[in-house]
Amino acid sequence: MVETEFVVRRCGRMDYVRALFGAAVMAGILTWVSTMYVIPLELLYSVVVVLTILSIFAAFIRAKVQFIDIDDEGITMHAGLFNKKTTYVPYERVTNVQIHRSFVERIFMLGTLQIDTAGTHRVEIIMHNIPSHYLNKIAKSVHGYVGRSGGV
Numbered sequence: 153m154v155e156t157e158f159v160v161r162r163c164g165r166m167d168y169v170r171a172l173f174g175a176a177v178m179a180g181i182l183t184w185v186s187t188m189y190v191i192p193l194e195l196l197y198s199v200v201v202v203l204t205i206l207s208i209f210a211a212f213i214r215a216k217v218q219f220i221d222i223d224d225e226g227i228t229m230h231a232g233l234f235n236k237k238t239t240y241v242p243y244e245r246v247t248n249v250q251i252h253r254s255f256v257e258r259i260f261m262l263g264t265l266q267i268d269t270a271g272t273h274r275v276e277i278i279m280h281n282i283p284s285h286y287l288n289k290i291a292k293s294v295h296g297y298v299g300r301s302g303g304v
Contacts, residue, residue: 157293160286161219162279165260167211175204220265220279222293227267229277241276243297245269251287263287267294 182196213233221228226242248268257263261284267277282290 157222162215163281164211164215171207249294
């Protein structure tokens, strides 16, 4: 029986900040436009608030429905709310584990995980906005299993 070692969920921090930053920019633009035209600001600001709340809610849902399951046989990525996609990669096929951390991702203590496999010319698993401590844990776990199974 395969036992799950740990589960890693996508983090929504950057998406939340992106939504709030977009709201601030939209509010600033609307305030500037209202100086040239007669527009009811209360209505425009309420639209900005509704769009911001919807963006934050969408980021929350996206963070909950995309996750990686690490077990003793391989890695499984689950994604999607309505159209579910599951990608399973056994450790024997893993050829490369890449961790990317941009400047902004490092500020929010996040990163991107990419797992390449043998036999394909594309990245099998890619997941953005993973907390940094999980990135290191995933890399150690995968390298430990690949080393024991005789993989690359």
